Amino acid sequence: MLQVDNLSTGYGRTQVLWDLSLKVDEGEFVALVGANGAGKTTLLKAISGVLKPWPGSGNISFDGKRIDNLDSNQIVNLGLSHIPESRKLFTDMSIRENLEMGAYPRRSWRERRKTMDEVFELFPRLKERANQLSRTLSGGEQQMLAMGRGLMSRPRMVIIDEPSNGLAPLIVAEVFEILKDLRKTGITILLVEQNVRQTLQIADRAYVLENGHLALEGACSMLRESDHVRKAYLGM
């Protein structure tokens, strides 16, 4: 469904990603793991159109259509939603308004009430506080709202950037439960996480990114056994 071929990109003249290839099939739950500064977020920015691939460095396609020359909003319209790192909520708006904003593409705007009910079913706590300002939510609830907002455009695939970032361990466990629920809905997921242990428990496949290069890839069950992963990421 999502295909990245030989991607190189960076900021200014600083190259961050070297010749990266990656693929996510329909209905799959793929994880992208790696340490700080490995280039995970940069890769996501390139996929969602914030950052362009360097000239002549390969391409990105979604559903067989090239998307690396499109703007972020056009990519959302195609059904690929990006739930950004550190939530980036509209803090002066209510929860309901944040969600409405997520349904902005015309195609999903008409169905926003129905979608909102579905999102509330997934996150009942948001429903209780629908008219509250989003800045009054706790960290975990804010992450739920960010995810809910990302789902409001009725995407076929979501990219989730570090949902456990800055949350207490108990809440992190809750976030991973939500991710499990999310996959049951059949949506395709690309999850980026630093929390390697928990991520490898719930995803189907994973890519390991190190210093802008793809270090490893494979089924999570296999990566969990890999010596390199055990030593570098699981502390064993």
Next chain:
Amino acid sequence: MKNTSSAQTARRFAGYSRNRLISMGVMVVIFIILAILPVVAPDSYWVTRISEYMRYGILAIGWVLFSGPTGYMSLATAAFYGLGFYMAAILNGPLPFAVVVILSGIVGFIVAAAIGALTLRLRGVYFCIFTFAVVLLLNQVVLEVERLTTGTRGRFVQQESVHVAYWAILIVFILTVVVTMFIRRSRYGLALQSIGEYEEAAAHSGINVVRTKVVIFATGAIFMAMAGAIMATRRSYIDPGIAFSMETSFLPVLMAMFGGMGNLVGPVLGAVGFTALRDYLVTAYPDAFMLIFGVVLIIAILFMPNGILGVAQQLWRFIRRRTGGSPKTPLEKGGRRAPA
């Protein structure tokens, strides 16, 4: 469980629409009073004064429409207003007045869209400086073009009567209020606000950030140019210095801040209060006018961060608390989406 929540929702909506109906009703009554005023009191002093209030009301709302929610501080108001001046100077006479005003709106939109497409990629202070420069640029370009083509500095404008200008400005004022209210309630209003809060997140929500900004920026310019075309006909002579006066860019900003930007009542209150204050000071203390005016402005900015409206709301809250009512004001109920 489900029943209570739906009942609550129903009540919320009923309350909302009742408030909305009341504010709509008040608005319509005000518009009607304004419309019949020149018939009841044909004294041209008040007609002129109120035209002046409405002119600044239009400019302040037109400015708040875009700059309020997005936080992009535009100083290009004078550019579009001055454009209207020149449209009137060139076309009023050859074309009927109404056509001139409508054409000014269209030209204002096109020019603002072009300027917006160029500048709205800039953020923060860079955008502000660029819009400021646009006014100076237009001033110089028009001056130079006039020198080369007509060999003179200014132009004469075919005048309209006080009353015609009054009704024209009233129509544009109503149009400005209604269109702005409509935009603020629509999905574009919400989109603008989200752009103001987090442009990147807004783009991830599927908003075409640049297009939305350009369209709303240019929509505000329609009203500014129309107001310019009407007010120009109250003068007999214009030149680039008059048409593109920086005061026209700064005053609406100050008025909106003075009145409060939470909803549309704020900018209008600001425009009326500000203009009235200025008129009073100019006549009462012609020498110390600027001094007093400046001090009042500084006090307003320092101590009234939400403008007159904010003070009114605080006062309301205070009274409610004293009488034991709910201390909540409309602003606190959640959502920045303004009630008006």
